[in-house]
Amino acid sequence: SQKIEQNSEALNIQEGKTATLTCNYTNYSPAYLQWYRQDPGRGPVFLLLIRENEKEKRKERLKVTFDTTLKQSLFHITASQPADSATYLCALEDSSASKIIFGSGTRLSIRP
């Protein structure tokens, strides 16, 4: 069965730096991959979707890459701010194409 791994449970960086989060997957080639943000006590909020034929996608300070050879997606937040502190989840369509499955998330903390 397919597996998703997010690089670390927690990441702490200085305000203004670029935060880079990693999502690796195995045993499957999804048609797309999504990134969500989750704040404590709340439901996840969709951020970006990138398809297998897209190498990179940007939205304001966010950038996502999708390397189907490495089976990896990188999620970047440039000029990070304390308000960016949250848990970030990657998700991909599973092999049955009937649902998406989520990674366990990376908790990002931006210190002033």
Add this chain to the structure above:
Amino acid sequence: NAGVMQNPRHLVRRRGQEARLRCSPMKGHSHVYWYRQLPEEGLKFMVYLQKENIIDESGMPKERFSAEFPKEGPSILRIQQVVRGDSAAYFCASSPRRGDEQFFGPGTRLTVL
């Protein structure tokens, strides 16, 4: 436009009781997904429904759990004879089409005493 609504937001049950969790998808969305999240863990898929049909229930425990999405009214996740291990946050999400971004509700936090 109202987002995905879930109620109740908090539910306390004693062992052996039944829990009913409701989810009203966004207007125009006919695809509903249920997830369970334990503290400090990721979202675990439970079931995917499209009006009146269960499309994928591979994440649902075989016993005590059921879900429905009737033609009229909200989607219901039902847990019979709850046990302490059922305590978790249950999130519902909806989308207009399969594969689209999912819009999540605020969740129902179930506590089993």
